[in-house]
Amino acid sequence: MTDAYGVVSRPVRLDYTFTAGKALSRFLTIIEGGKIIGQRCPKCAKVYVPARGSCPTCGVATAEAVEVKDRGIVTTFCIVNIPFPGMAVKPPFAAASVLLDGADIAIFHLLQEVPVENVRMGLRVEAVWKPASEMEMSMESIAYFKPTGEPDAPYDSYKDLL
Amino acid sequence: MSNRVAVIGVGQTKYASKRPDVSIAGLLREAAQRALDDAGLTYADIDAVVIGKAPDMFEGVMMPELYLADALGANGKPIMRVHTAGSVGGSTAIVASHLVEAGIHERVLTVAFEKQSESDAMWALTVRPPFQPSTVGGAGGYFAPYIRAYMRRSGAPADTGMRTVVKDRLNALKNPYAHLHQPDITLEQVAASPMLWDPIRYAETCPSSDGACAMVLASESAAAKAPGKPAWVHGTAMRSEPTMFAGRDQVNPQAGQDCARDVYKAAGITNPRKEIDCAEIYVPFSWFEAMWMENLGIAPLGEGWKMVQEGATGMDGDFPVNMSGGVLSSNPIGASGMIRYAEAAMQVRGTAGEHQLDGVRKAMGHAYGGGSQFFSMWIVGSEKP
Amino acid sequence: MRDVAVVGFAQTAYARSELELNETEMLMPVIHQALERGGIPQKEIGFTVSGSCDYLAGQPFAFVMALDAVGAWPPIRESHVEMDGAWALYEAWVRLQCGDIDSALVYAFGKSSLGDIRDVLTLQLDPYYTQPLWPDSVSMAALQARATLDAGKATEREMAEIAARSRRDARANAAAQVTGDFNADALLAERYISSPLRKHDCPPISDGAAAIVLAAGDLAQRVSKRPAWITGIDHRVEAHGLGMRDLTASASTRIAGERAGVGEGKVDVAELHAPFTHQEIILREALGLDDDVRVNPSGGALAANAVMVAGLTRIGEAAQRIIDGDANRVVAHATSGPCLQQNLVCVMEGRS
Numbered sequence A: 001m002t003d004a005y006g007v008v009s010r011p012v013r014l015d016y017t018f019t020a021g022k023a024l025s026r027f028l029t030i031i032e033g034g035k036i037i038g039q040r041c042p043k044c045a046k047v048y049v050p051a052r053g054s055c056p057t058c059g060v061a062t063a064e065a066v067e068v069k070d071r072g073i074v075t076t077f078c079i080v081n082i083p084f085p086g087m088a089v090k091p092p093f094a095a096a097s098v099l100l101d102g103a104d105i106a107i108f109h110l111l112q113e114v115p116v117e118n119v120r121m122g123l124r125v126e127a128v129w130k131p132a133s134e135m136e137m138s139m140e141s142i143a144y145f146k147p148t149g150e151p152d153a154p155y156d157s158y159k160d161l162l
Numbered sequence B: 001m002s003n004r005v006a007v008i009g010v011g012q013t014k015y016a017s018k019r020p021d022v023s024i025a026g027l028l029r030e031a032a033q034r035a036l037d038d039a040g041l042t043y044a045d046i047d048a049v050v051i052g053k054a055p056d057m058f059e060g061v062m063m064p065e066l067y068l069a070d071a072l073g074a075n076g077k078p079i080m081r082v083h084t085a086g087s088v089g090g091s092t093a094i095v096a097s098h099l100v101e102a103g104i105h106e107r108v109l110t111v112a113f114e115k116q117s118e119s120d121a122m123w124a125l126t127v128r129p130p131f132q133p134s135t136v137g138g139a140g141g142y143f144a145p146y147i148r149a150y151m152r153r154s155g156a157p158a159d160t161g162m163r164t165v166v167k168d169r170l171n172a173l174k175n176p177y178a179h180l181h182q183p184d185i186t187l188e189q190v191a192a193s194p195m196l197w198d199p200i201r202y203a204e205t206c207p208s209s210d211g212a213c214a215m216v217l218a219s220e221s222a223a224a225k226a227p228g229k230p231a232w233v234h235g236t237a238m239r240s241e242p243t244m245f246a247g248r249d250q251v252n253p254q255a256g257q258d259c260a261r262d263v264y265k266a267a268g269i270t271n272p273r274k275e276i277d278c279a280e281i282y283v284p285f286s287w288f289e290a291m292w293m294e295n296l297g298i299a300p301l302g303e304g305w306k307m308v309q310e311g312a313t314g315m316d317g318d319f320p321v322n323m324s325g326g327v328l329s330s331n332p333i334g335a336s337g338m339i340r341y342a343e344a345a346m347q348v349r350g351t352a353g354e355h356q357l358d359g360v361r362k363a364m365g366h367a368y369g370g371g372s373q374f375f376s377m378w379i380v381g382s383e384k385p
Numbered sequence C: 001m002r003d004v005a006v007v008g009f010a011q012t013a014y015a016r017s018e019l020e021l022n023e024t025e026m027l028m029p030v031i032h033q034a035l036e037r038g039g040i041p042q043k044e045i046g047f048t049v050s051g052s053c054d055y056l057a058g059q060p061f062a063f064v065m066a067l068d069a070v071g072a073w074p075p076i077r078e079s080h081v082e083m084d085g086a087w088a089l090y091e092a093w094v095r096l097q098c099g100d101i102d103s104a105l106v107y108a109f110g111k112s113s114l115g116d117i118r119d120v121l122t123l124q125l126d127p128y129y130t131q132p133l134w135p136d137s138v139s140m141a142a143l144q145a146r147a148t149l150d151a152g153k154a155t156e157r158e159m160a161e162i163a164a165r166s167r168r169d170a171r172a173n174a175a176a177q178v179t180g181d182f183n184a185d186a187l188l189a190e191r192y193i194s195s196p197l198r199k200h201d202c203p204p205i206s207d208g209a210a211a212i213v214l215a216a217g218d219l220a221q222r223v224s225k226r227p228a229w230i231t232g233i234d235h236r237v238e239a240h241g242l243g244m245r246d247l248t249a250s251a252s253t254r255i256a257g258e259r260a261g262v263g264e265g266k267v268d269v270a271e272l273h274a275p276f277t278h279q280e281i282i283l284r285e286a287l288g289l290d291d292d293v294r295v296n297p298s299g300g301a302l303a304a305n306a307v308m309v310a311g312l313t314r315i316g317e318a319a320q321r322i323i324d325g326d327a328n329r330v331v332a333h334a335t336s337g338p339c340l341q342q343n344l345v346c347v348m349e350g351r352s
């Protein structure tokens, strides 16, 4: 069907200036310095990382900053085997939900320095930061996560956070 | 206050990866005209139009109801545009049904569509502000970890997802509108297909389709004048929860459970597995059939996979799912939810053709979207509620 | 129809560019305020619905993150229209007619400043015939203004007077962005930006959010001393192509106004969503408003025009006149699309 019709490509370009917002700006400023902060909800006390300025379940603003560790648990993961536009690493690689120590919600990041077949739920991992000269206001200041060598976290300790 | 609502017309386009033979408007009209023909009506008989689709960036047209008003015969009438992410096809039908249920209109045309080939859908999905965390690899990369979590939690055999794919794609052979027609598909073939986002194989993902689906919804008096047998809306429900929050269960989301409870209650159903004859469920990745069977309370917790393994969701099972071939066989994103609703209506009207089941009295349509957070469902019946 | 009323309204102070807060942060206080004024806690709201636009935010699924401002837990009954919040309010009103729930939260948010709004709105046009020509929203409004002037339905002086009046009235509106004591003579001395439109004929570029709480029947009476009862609401669209309709009139507004019952009583105040001065003249005529109807005491879209929000704001501003006891019967109007293609009219009354 396609062959019978000519196709004209007509690119549209629109430029946008995004606003990170108060909470995220703070997070990004601090992550550039190699630290991770979240915010604690005044109502339910859960710690959100990265802080987005609100607790999605309570619907209230969050303000109290809480520093969390740059290490945690792989709660779940997938192995990416296909190339994808804008991809930083060559597949196959593992993309994991990492529950940082002190946080109540997992972040999604890259795992390296471990063969993909050895990646597993419960694996303890730590952040590998970029060199100071390459640090930026982005989650990408963390190059990736790698195993710490600690024993795996028991399933029960994170099963409610999947 | 609450008036009965009937589906008196259904229309679908042929789903294909590209439909360069029609414009966006032409695609919608193909489905809309078929729905009107089915209802024995013309555009002039329609009181209002409700359209739905996923992000505008898929076609590069902002708020397309404005451009589409002419083509859908909406001039001088009300037109609305719903967008609730992947669940939108379902939500659109519900918004349209409320116009009749509330007694505001007699005949409402509702159309949902996606024409992903008009734009670069992959691009549209990966636009993100520089500071937002990367999703590392598209929709599959987002959902794969939760499928893994489901496998761990339920102990389901690894071939569960593959069985769903084979079933759905074989069902699709009986549906002339389906995008994928793979007559030779086997478990071995699916198992051998590339692992894209482990544990999701290429063959276990939905295609990317162009397509539209339309329905004419009518009041009881308007339905009485329709040439065909109507499908009666017995219940509708929509539920949402936030994308990310501490302790969120993405495998068995609360919003899905609540939505199911609402729709069963509205339809007066107490034992869904017994009382519902079949269902069209939104399954974009194979494993979601097993997962949603639990989420919907059709299977006990941790046992959704057993329904798949035992063939309960097959055409001759006790709870057939996705007789049309489902999202795994055709996925015009914004339309996919409405196709589920329309196919459910076709089953109770007895108009599903080769994939028609015998004696369907009640059928369910289901859609979900976002990060498994927006749910919309309806139950239709062959008899008045 | 079941009796449904606006019982709470809140909005941000509109700004040319909200750089500090993201959409969720901008929206949350507005939702809290509207709920508080409406006297219904979020957890008791029966239905939540919003209006926003991905192309305004520059990213797909922009409405999803905004849900974080609501507190959607336990899961809520919720919907979203990719339209101005006024149509979200329409959906909520319809939902309340179904009778099983009694209250709704409606909100809208929009940052018109993130992209070049004149270009962004061009994407609303027919993608095959019109969009490739890239006519921008102000130029299209100018075509309409020219047609209206040539038809003898307006003068440039009347347009300047509308601008001056709107921005003078806006001084009393804490949410307004462009306010001041302008003089029509001075305005007319300025140059055209897209003839026959001068700067004052055009809306400001605004970022902001608004929220409204609706309640039905007894609940409305219980939570509000003076609910703004919706006695009629309707919306209509007309032909998309500018060459296919009379640009100097608004047929869709006329039909919606008739169906909403605008002419069935004396109108005290009308809040018309007229981003361009000449459009107020067209809308007044389409709605058959007498000269003694007070139009846009808030300053209207000429004082602040957060796209996707400004229509809902008109309903909120008009309703507030009733809630405050300043008016008994009001008309609110919202528009969408190039040159008033789609229009919604809502009539509200006070009863005590």
Ligand SMILES: [Zn+2]
Binding pocket: A041, A042, A043, A044, A045, A046, A055, A056, A057, A058, A059
């Ligand atoms: Zn909280």
